[in-house]
Amino acid sequence: MRGFAVVVLLSLCGLCFQAQAEEVLEVGLIYPQIGNFKLQGLAQMSAALLAIDEINSQGGVLGKKVRLRPLNSGGRQDRAVRAVDTLAAAGVRTVIGGGSSEEVLAIGERAARRNMLFFVPQVASPDITGVSGRRNLFQEGSSSYMAGRALIEYLDEHFPSQKFFYITSDYTYADADVGAFLEAAAVADQASGKTWRAALEQAASSDAKVLVLMLYGTDLVQAMPLVHRLGLRKRMQVVVPYLNQDIVEQAGASLMEGVIGVDTWALQVPRMEDSSAGQAFIDAFVQRYQTYPSSAAASTYGILHQWADAVRRTSSSDPEKLIAALEGHTYRLLKGDQEWRAFDHQNLQALYVLKVKPRAEVMKDPLKQDYFEVVHRMDGDLAAPTLIEWQEARGTGRETLD
Structure with a gap:
């Protein structure tokens, strides 16, 4: 009987661990810790952690907690591509980040092959949603x-x-x-x-x-x-x-x-656009990090809340369903009206x-x-x-x- 009880206990623990694993939705962050865009990378990380804590404090998404899986690209395309493969192997279906335009283009291509949704916070090249635009890629920031x-x-x-x-x-x-x-x-x-x-x-x-x-x-x-x-x-x-x-x-x-x-962002923007949520974001960021949020931080924060909203609206984390839910979607968050434009996935905002x-x-x-x-x-x-x-x-x- 003791042996049977041990087997049953182990089986129950296995089911418990499996249930716990199923209760988590992971989002990948590929960001540069060094190089030209290291401050942008730090801002992405800081804002992502803040947004995920807020989402989880509100009950998570579809009853599941959200967890960030960050990987350092070092500002290099080859490392960024390997990071996509690592995240895909772990079952992650959505990734955010990138520093330079070259890095973003490399991530976008690999993520498309891996059937992953990719959000770009702030990169200048118009090619991101233009000549090199992809169905799986959405850019929140503006281009040059x-x-x-x-x-x-x-x-x-x-x-x-x-x-x-x-x-x-x-x-x-x-x-x-x-x-x-x-x-x-x-x-x-x-x-x-x-x-x-x-x-x-x-x-x-x-x-x-x-x-x-x-x-x-x-x-x-x-x-x-x-x-x-x-x-x-x-x-x-x-x-x-x-x-x-x-x-x-x-x-x-x-x-x-x-x-x-x-x-697309400055400290005065929430007041200009009459956004209480935007001011609350600034206050929360300052309280947590003793620094003001940059546009890279505001963009990353907005992306995560928009991803969570799309998951709730579709009751799914499947990239294809999220793409359909995001295309043409309008919303207000940190500022005035914004829209994920359907034909190129460029975010339209002031x-x-x-x-x-x-x-x-x-x-x-x-x-x-x-x-x-x-x-x-x-x-x-x-x-x-x-x-x-x-x-x-x-x-x-x-x-x-x-």
Whole structure:
């Protein structure tokens, strides 16, 4: 009898462990802990943990607890791809993250092969939901193309008929022109350190009134001291199209003072958009981490809550069902109205032209991180490519997502 009791007990324990395993839904996070985008990766991790704790405190999803399974990509495509395989082998069906555009494209391709849903928080390349767009991929953040449109509207009003100096991997110097600006924005993520140093010296000898730096991560951080030494901020309006809190913190508020750029998030946004949930997110993030949430954090937080909502609405974590539930879905969370656009899976939300405050004003803030003044706003549907533009960019025979 004792042996029978032991067998029964072990069997019951096995069933118990199996039931416990079934009560958990895992979400993967592939993020860079080192490299150009390490601050963005840290923001993704911090926001993901906060969002999952909130979801679980509200009863989880479909009666199951949500658990994060994070993996460090190191900012490398090969490690990111291996991370997708690791998550797929563990039965994870949804993944979030990525730092650079190249890393995101690699994750998206591998996740599609593995039939996994992939959410992108903040990456600049318009290819993510454009030429390289996939059915399994949804991008929450805006692209550099969208940022370019918001900037042009602002710059056309405040710097009419002025010469711009663009610095990209293949920099150009020309009169202000919407088409040229957006074309430059489309290749912004290819900027090279071998190009911008010489280009900055050429900008200093030009008569341009606006300096557009299509540089990201470490490249921008290294460029800003030279911009200062050459006195370019005094002579020209410096523009960094894809501007965010992480960039200012890396480069320093003093060097970034007066710089203009675009983001989907700033501390003032919840108040501007009358979002109590947005302010509650800021308060919770500050209480937990003693720092303000960046756009990468806000994006990751929003993605997880949107994923949880889609799972509840479909009563399933199956990627195909979630894709159908997300396409065309509109909602309000941290700001005003947002939409997961059906034909390209680009999230449509308001974009804000931001100007970095003087350092003296930044230092008045309790956390010394209130970096931005919002100087302009554009609706997301006006910034994003139209259906016709999107189809033309993808080419004949690829008018729908792969």
